[in-house]
Amino acid sequence: MLEIKDLHAGIDGNEILKGINLTVKKGEIHAIMGPNGSGKSTLAKVLAGHPAYQVTKGEILYEGKNLLAMAPDERAREGVFMAFQYPIEVPGVSNAQFLRLAYNEKRKHLGEEELDPLEFKDLLKERAKVVEMDASFMTRSVNEGFSGGEKKRNEILQMAVLEPKLAVLDETDSGLDIDALRIVAGGINQLHSPENAVILVTHYQRLLDYVVPQYVHVLANGRIAKEGGKELALELEQKGYDWLKTTATETSGATVRAS
Amino acid sequence: MVTEITKLENSYEEAFRTLQGRSKNSRGSWLPHLREKAMERFAELGFPSVKDEEWKYTNVAPIARIDFRPLLLADAVAPGSDANRLADFTCAEAAQSQLVFVNGVLRGDLSSLTALPEEVVAIDLSQALTNPGYSEIAREHLARYADYVANGFTALNTAFVDGGAFVYLPKSVTVKAPLHLLFISDGNRLATFPRVLIVAEENASATLIESYASTSDADYFTNAVVEVVLKDGARLEHYKVQRESAQAFHIATTMAELGPNTSYDATAITFGAALSRHDIHVTMDHEGAECWVDGLYLVTGNQHTDTHSVIDHRKPHCTSHQLYKGILDGKSRAVFNGKIFVRHDAQKTDALQTNKNLLLSNEARVDTKPQLEILADDVKCAHGAAVGQIDQDELFYLETRGIHHDLARNLLTYGFAEEVIGKIKIDSIRAELDEAVLNRLNARLEA
Numbered sequence: 058m059l060e061i062k063d064l065h066a067g068i069d070g071n072e073i074l075k076g077i078n079l080t081v082k083k084g085e086i087h088a089i090m091g092p093n094g095s096g097k098s099t100l101a102k103v104l105a106g107h108p109a110y111q112v113t114k115g116e117i118l119y120e121g122k123n124l125l126a127m128a129p130d131e132r133a134r135e136g137v138f139m140a141f142q143y144p145i146e147v148p149g150v151s152n153a154q155f156l157r158l159a160y161n162e163k164r165k166h167l168g169e170e171e172l173d174p175l176e177f178k179d180l181l182k183e184r185a186k187v188v189e190m191d192a193s194f195m196t197r198s199v200n201e202g203f204s205g206g207e208k209k210r211n212e213i214l215q216m217a218v219l220e221p222k223l224a225v226l227d228e229t230d231s232g233l234d235i236d237a238l239r240i241v242a243g244g245i246n247q248l249h250s251p252e253n254a255v256i257l258v259t260h261y262q263r264l265l266d267y268v269v270p271q272y273v274h275v276l277a278n279g280r281i282a283k284e285g286g287k288e289l290a291l292e293l294e295q296k297g298y299d300w301l302k303t304t305a306t307e308t309s310g311a312t313v314r315a316s
Numbered sequence: 317m318v319t320e321i322t323k324l325e326n327s328y329e330e331a332f333r334t335l336q337g338r339s340k341n342s343r344g345s346w347l348p349h350l351r352e353k354a355m356e357r358f359a360e361l362g363f364p365s366v367k368d369e370e371w372k373y374t375n376v377a378p379i380a381r382i383d384f385r386p387l388l389l390a391d392a393v394a395p396g397s398d399a400n401r402l403a404d405f406t407c408a409e410a411a412q413s414q415l416v417f418v419n420g421v422l423r424g425d426l427s428s429l430t431a432l433p434e435e436v437v438a439i440d441l442s443q444a445l446t447n448p449g450y451s452e453i454a455r456e457h458l459a460r461y462a463d464y465v466a467n468g469f470t471a472l473n474t475a476f477v478d479g480g481a482f483v484y485l486p487k488s489v490t491v492k493a494p495l496h497l498l499f500i501s502d503g504n505r506l507a508t509f510p511r512v513l514i515v516a517e518e519n520a521s522a523t524l525i526e527s528y529a530s531t532s533d534a535d536y537f538t539n540a541v542v543e544v545v546l547k548d549g550a551r552l553e554h555y556k557v558q559r560e561s562a563q564a565f566h567i568a569t570t571m572a573e574l575g576p577n578t579s580y581d582a583t584a585i586t587f588g589a590a591l592s593r594h595d596i597h598v599t600m601d602h603e604g605a606e607c608w609v610d611g612l613y614l615v616t617g618n619q620h621t622d623t624h625s626v627i628d629h630r631k632p633h634c635t636s637h638q639l640y641k642g643i644l645d646g647k648s649r650a651v652f653n654g655k656i657f658v659r660h661d662a663q664k665t666d667a668l669q670t671n672k673n674l675l676l677s678n679e680a681r682v683d684t685k686p687q688l689e690i691l692a693d694d695v696k697c698a699h700g701a702a703v704g705q706i707d708q709d710e711l712f713y714l715e716t717r718g719i720h721h722d723l724a725r726n727l728l729t730y731g732f733a734e735e736v737i738g739k740i741k742i743d744s745i746r747a748e749l750d751e752a753v754l755n756r757l758n759a760r761l762e763a
Contacts, residue, residue: 105716108708133718145713149734150727159717215717
């Protein structure tokens with residue numbers, strides 16, 4: 058589904074990603090971990106197509122197509138979704154309006170008929186159960202005045218409505234209390250299927266207690282420094298990230314490929 | 317140029333003489349006298365020039381240059397019933413509480429007041445001036461607040477005071493239906509001088525919609541003056557909706573005089589006219605008054621719009637809120653000049669003023685100048701202005717949800733306007749403005 062080959066990318070001329078290789082297949086859950094500044098969020102933003110980041114080398118194939126040639130909205134309609142670490146507030150536009158618009162853009166793209174407000178309301182009601190959000194959130198402006206936890210739940214609600222093939226969740230666990238974490242993780246698990254893939258970008262292991270990845274990739278200094286199964290996350294939790302930094306320098310240039 | 321303007325000012329003079337000649341015997345001497353003084357003053361002042369600090373960014377030479385014909389009441393040809401064409405401008409909530417003026421003339425056939433309580437008066441100003449029941453009230457307040465000595469446009473309007481609306485809300489009356497004053501213009505080169513006087517007695521409460529629109533793309537000139545007087549505890553929600561034709565010139569002045577413990581909530585929406593200017597002046601000369609002086613201007617092409625507001629805190633314990641938002645596209649230009657005065661006696665004043673502008677094009681331009689002048693020492697005041705473009709992070713967020721770039725921009729623009737439109741309590745107007753904003757943006761958005 059996703060093949061990242063020797064990806065170099067940065068912002069304002071500073072190279073942050075220095076040769077990332079990663080392959081993600083349908084039905085898989087991958088975790089990208091690593092210390093602050095390692096390039097985790099940059100990778101998520103490059104996947105979503107943030108205009109401020111430049112790719113200087115390498116390629117990304119999504120379902121065999123050149124992802125980097127697609128505009129952000131095109132990627133989204135093709136099934137790529139990114140949950141933001143800091144979801145943006147959109148004053149004046151209700152959550153329901155916004156979600157229906159996004160949903161219908163995708164339907165149109167797939168050659169399907171758009172849903173009218175009433176039809177969409179039923180769908181939204183159903184999907185909102187995934188993150189235990191009640192109707193009052195739908196009439197409020199997108200993320201405006203939402204608590205941190207509500208914003209994150211709203212991201213997962215968007216995922217539930219848009220049903221992406223590839224979901225990149227950027228620090229979705231940050232700033233969540235334990236109850237909100239449980240709800241958000243439960244939502245991700247409900248939405249994950251053999252037909253889609255999830256990339257969890259996270260600093261901490263705790264989300265991975267709820268959403269269990271098959272593969273864990275640890276980023277340090279813009280490269281994948283270590284890879285393994287879910288047990289690697291536990292190891293990181295105990296040892297921290299410091300020991301990795303040395304490893305990363307030592308193994309610089311070496312890239313491992315997960316499959 | 318000077319000669320040319322002089323000549324045209326003489327054409328106002330000519331129409332003025334005709335008006336004065338006609339009304340010499342029919343009405344008390346004070347009105348012709350008032351007009352005479354105002355016309356004299358207009359002859360001295362003329363139209364303002366950009367050398368005048370208050371008109372620095374708004375050049376009204378085009379108004380002076382065009383030979384507009386003042387339409388005198390008696391000359392008005394009764395137009396055929398055009399109720400169908402008005403449907404776009406009327407509002408459902410005020411179907412039985414509207415006065416419709418076509419080219420300055422009150423049209424009884426298009427107006428209806430059956431939804432108003434019996435004791436409420438809403439009549440043509442010329443009637444009020446001759447009616448023994450109201451002429452004293454009219455005389456007490458008319459031209460007391462709108463200063464024709466300082467302002468050439470107000471002087472010209474005052475010189476032509478004749479038709480218009482007189483609204484009187486007796487003590488403690490609550491008017492549920494909004495009263496809609498709809499001014500329609502469609503005559504080429506026509507000058508109209510709408511004049512409105514609203515007097516709300518103690519604890520009266522009402523909603524007023526003052527709207528200007530056109531059924532054609534004529535290049536007329538509207539010069540309006542509205543005076544609002546609120547007595548103790550009175551409340552007024554006042555919506556001004558300006559959707560003049562794209563060729564029109566619109567100059568309007570709103571003067572509000574707030575009594576003790578009154579509430580005045582004004583919202584001015586500006587979409588139309590080639591050149592528009594709105595002066596709104598709220599005086600709080602009694603304790604406990606509260607006002608909202610909000611607005612939204614949405615302009616494009618070569619449109620020019622100018623808002624000058626003055627909120628004058630003269631006594632303690634008054635509160636004012638001001639939020640003006642502007643959306644500019646094309647080569648349009650907007651001016652916002654907001655003055656807040658907090659006089660020496662006005663302790664415990666609470667005043668907040670904000671002007672935010674969204675530029676959708678690189679060629680649009682805004683001149684914004686919020687000003688605070690505080691002479692009291694125990695007050696809470698804040699003001700700010702911002703001019704910006706669509707936020708790139710917000711745009712990216714919407715795009716990552718599959719929303720096309722242009723639609724995402726429109727959605728954010730709409731959201732920007734919503735902060736003002738959303739406060740409008742009349743559903744049909746709010747819905748209509750939503751639609752108008754979206755039409756302007758060529759966008760669609762339901763749900």
